[in-house]
Amino acid sequence: METDTQKKYFFIRTFGCQMNVHDTEQMAALLREAGWKETASEGKAGLILINTCSIREKAAQKVYSLLGRLQEVKRNKPGLILGVAGCLAQQLGGQLVRKIPAVDLVFGTHQAHRLPEFIRTVEGGGRVIETVFTDSVRSLHRITLPPAGTISAFVTIMQGCNNYCAFCVVPYLRGREESRPFRDILEEIRQLAGRGVREVVLLGQNVNSYGRNLAEGADFADLLREIAGVEGIERIRFTTSHPKDLSDKLIRAFREIGPLCEHIHLPVQSGSDRVLSRMNRGYTREDYLGKVARLRDACPEVAISSDMIVGFPGETEADFEDTLALMEEVRFDSLFSFKYSEREGTAALLLDGKLDDRIKGRRLRILQELQDRYTMEKNQRDVGRTLEVLVEGTSRNSGADLMGRTRTNRIVNFPGDGVWIGRTVPVTIREAFLHSLRGEAVLPGLQSPALPASPEAA
Numbered sequence: 001m002e003t004d005t006q007k008k009y010f011f012i013r014t015f016g017c018q019m020n021v022h023d024t025e026q027m028a029a030l031l032r033e034a035g036w037k038e039t040a041s042e043g044k045a046g047l048i049l050i051n052t053c054s055i056r057e058k059a060a061q062k063v064y065s066l067l068g069r070l071q072e073v074k075r076n077k078p079g080l081i082l083g084v085a086g087c088l089a090q091q092l093g094g095q096l097v098r099k100i101p102a103v104d105l106v107f108g109t110h111q112a113h114r115l116p117e118f119i120r121t122v123e124g125g126g127r128v129i130e131t132v133f134t135d136s137v138r139s140l141h142r143i144t145l146p147p148a149g150t151i152s153a154f155v156t157i158m159q160g161c162n163n164y165c166a167f168c169v170v171p172y173l174r175g176r177e178e179s180r181p182f183r184d185i186l187e188e189i190r191q192l193a194g195r196g197v198r199e200v201v202l203l204g205q206n207v208n209s210y211g212r213n214l215a216e217g218a219d220f221a222d223l224l225r226e227i228a229g230v231e232g233i234e235r236i237r238f239t240t241s242h243p244k245d246l247s248d249k250l251i252r253a254f255r256e257i258g259p260l261c262e263h264i265h266l267p268v269q270s271g272s273d274r275v276l277s278r279m280n281r282g283y284t285r286e287d288y289l290g291k292v293a294r295l296r297d298a299c300p301e302v303a304i305s306s307d308m309i310v311g312f313p314g315e316t317e318a319d320f321e322d323t324l325a326l327m328e329e330v331r332f333d334s335l336f337s338f339k340y341s342e343r344e345g346t347a348a349l350l351l352d353g354k355l356d357d358r359i360k361g362r363r364l365r366i367l368q369e370l371q372d373r374y375t376m377e378k379n380q381r382d383v384g385r386t387l388e389v390l391v392e393g394t395s396r397n398s399g400a401d402l403m404g405r406t407r408t409n410r411i412v413n414f415p416g417d418g419v420w421i422g423r424t425v426p427v428t429i430r431e432a433f434l435h436s437l438r439g440e441a442v443l444p445g446l447q448s449p450a451l452p453a454s455p456e457a458a
């Protein structure tokens with residue numbers, strides 16, 4: 001029998017977006033297939049992988065400080081394998097090893113499927129630096145299933161991005177846009193449903209342009225319709241959608257496709273036409289507002305979240321005021337906001353009008369205070385309502401509570417029984433906070449298929 005000490009343990013730290021989180025899940029699956037076992041304890045691991053992000057300077061700095069610390073750990077543990085994956089690995093390649101010589105393995109975003117092979121090389125005394133872009137991302141054609149008991153699972157539907165927003169490194173680090181074949185996606189979702197998954201979150205940098213490189217002629221709305229027909233899948237979410245490609249067909253899908261949740265993440269980035277054009281976003285403020293109005297017309301309950309950048313080169317006070325005015329008009333349900341950060345290789349580096357960090361900081365504070373008010377107002381509106389909550393697990397704050405989400409993507413904590421995990425439970429909301437709601441289950445022990453589909457089911 002295998003003893004605990006014979007097992008090889010791995011530990012993965014993930015930075016960045018949901019796509020990176022899912023890449024980590026896939027790497028973990030590959031390692032498990034190769035005989036490794038996951039551990040939650042960094043100290044126990046013989047292999048530590050850092051899956052990195054480079055979207056802003058701060059993301060890169062976090063990785064450096066972690067690697068600096070791990071380099072020290074390795075001094076007392078020479079057999080430890082230290083690997084770096086993801087976007088920063090793609091960007092820096094061999095430079096990373098020159099900076100942090102203790103790193104044994106660096107591999108880019110198109111190379112993750114070769115992880116077991118890389119590790120064998122390192123175990124044999126070699127060092128690996130692999131960052132070439134391939135024409136096609138192999139992981140796109142592979143089905144990876146999450147651990148048993150997963151209720152909400154990510155499914156990649158496309159890779160890369162062709163949009164070249166002036167501020168963004170993603171096209172350089174993830175490569176050209178590529179859609180995954182329709183039938184592969186459906187097959188994966190059928191298998192997920194068979195294992196008890198109830199919600200799928202479809203992933204891509206720009207899901208609205210799904211299908212453009214496929215011969216099948218199907219688009220994103222067609223894909224949603226097919227997925228809605230898979231038995232056992234109660235909820236569908238997706239992220240991220242680009243406003244310029246949000247079609248009327250997709251807007252109608254929010255009204256017509258039952259399992260499609262009433263939430264869309266639609267990053268706007270700025271409320272000023274001048275800034276949007278300098279960002280190369282491909283839409284105007286009016287275009288954006290028009291799409292928001294059509295979404296709300298098709299589906300009045302839809303929650304809209306967004307991303308915003310302050311301090312883009314040349315952003316004037318008047319441009320910033322336009323952003324605040326757009327926020328006032330739209331009233332996003334939630335908003336991720338960032339100070340503009342210069343990224344190597346991007347078009348915005350060549351723009352004039354770079355802003356002082358103090359100005360960016362001040363604008364960010366003003367914007368976030370305003371949004372906190374709107375978020376609270378939106379969350380408060382749910383108090384007293386009874387909403388369908390898909391229970392994902394126990395609450396992070398208190399193991400005694402359950403945690404789930406409303407169809408509008410709000411986190412709800414409430415007292416309940418562990419047997420409800422994986423079920424949709426009606427919960428009356430009693431209290432609203434900035435990042436979650438708190439409530440009480442209405443009817444214990446209900447089976448989810450028996451519940452009405454409306455988010456307002458009272």
Ligand code: SAH
Nearest residue numbers: 167168205240267307308338339340341343
């Ligand atoms: N594909 C998604 C965004 C991915 S990056 C989309 O097109 O919407 C997530 C968010 O990070 C972006 O929406 C943007 O708001 C922010 N971001 C990207 N590059 C940035 C930069 N250089 N500085 C500050 N924020 C940035």
Ligand code: SF4
Nearest residue numbers: 161163164165168170
């Ligand atoms: Fe970056 Fe723009 Fe592509 Fe989003 S759409 S990943 S912001 S280039």
Ligand code: F3S
Nearest residue numbers: 016017053054055087
């Ligand atoms: Fe970061 Fe790469 Fe995602 S840069 S945001 S991990 S695509």
